[in-house]
């Protein structure tokens with residue numbers, strides 16, 4: 001792309017930006033998307049409506065929704081050459097490693113036809129990314145278990161189609177439970193966007209140079225993978241399995257408080273929330289609903305609730321305002337829905353793609369948008385003369 005990028009001290013002096021997509025009040029535990037509360041959206045809306053809201057600023061009218069869903073649905077297929085890309089990975093490759101590679105690989109197909117300064121082409125790139133992420137994710141899972149890929153189906157909703165591509169096998173008809181599909185859709189809503197978190201900031205910084213959106217989203221996938229960020233949902237389940245029994249909780253709470261012990265209560269604490277993450281409340285409710293509907297009794301849920309109760313009665317967690325975050329219960333729901341822990345962060349990436357894309361689009365459409373350039377506080381040596389090799393040591 002042409003465009004002229006100049007250094008902008010204002011943007012980078014604090015690394016902050018202006019955005020109208022998502023508002024978080026960490027002190028009271030409030031999360032709004034374009035003014036609508038996450039509780040309302042999770043209970044009353046669906047993921048396609050939330051995607052439209054984040055991208056276009058308003059909930060869609062019935063006609064707008066029909067067109068939006070059509071535009072996403074008709075971009076779900078992946079180029080067959082990209083299917084070949086999977087065959088280069090080991091079968092036991094972590095699905096997030098595959099996501100980093102394949103999502104970046106989308107650039108090879110669309111970079112040349114994506115002028116980021118053309119509004120229509122920005123929207124097409126947005127639809128392609130939102131539509132293809134579930135397909136890419138499901139293919140990563142199928143590849144890891146040695147099962148054939150499922151092509152997307154246009155007769156299914158976004159969440160149903162993802163579950164179908166993930167779990168259908170040729171040998172039998174795949175029956176989609178409405179409760180499971182609703183829970184999946186709600187999980188997508190809860191993870192859609194979250195202001196300037198680490199992965200979104202990564203996408204913005206990458207995009208500020210004019211890089212194509214497919215490469216920028218691949219950068220976001222890489223950042224989300226970290227256990228301090230999107231990787232926490234997988235880490236929570238591993239932690240609960242490590243704790244094993246409620247009698248062991250006090251020992252692990254003490255370890256989490258010990259600065260010399262690397263153990264942290266995964267799913268607890270947040271850079272912004274100094275109160276309960278509103279998404280965690282909805283996720284916990286979803287947990288109960290799904291386990292009840294599927295007639296499952298997961299001892300890890302009882303263990304998680306006991307851990308939450310004991311941690312929130314401990315002065316360390318209360319004083320440091322460490323509450324459960326979105327990742328604390330999500331792993332239990334995802335496990336109940338049949339996903340392996342290795343796919344938990346992949347699901348987070350699928351859902352967060354709309355937030356990354358909407359934030360990227362908002363930045364590109366900003367009048368006078370400039371390249372980001374974070375500042376540093378130099379702590380190295382002052383200027384000094386070169387010392388020839390023979391005079392060193």
Ligand code: SDX
Pocket residue numbers: 193194196197198227228229230232256257263264265266267268269270271272320322325326327
């Ligand atoms: C996500 O930014 C986003 O919006 C992210 C996200 C999104 O939607 O994009 O919300 C998704 O990433 C949620 C967070 C998932 N990560 C985890 O659950 C991993 C466990 N949590 C911690 O790693 C931690 O809480 C962070 C990384 C989330 C935040 O770390 P900070 O910035 O250090 O938290 P803080 O400043 O509020 O910590 C205050 C104190 C610190 O101790 P002191 O330096 O004051 O002595 O509490 C300690 C921290 O060391 N602390 C913990 C802890 N989290 C913070 N101690 C024990 N267990 C924890 N989980």
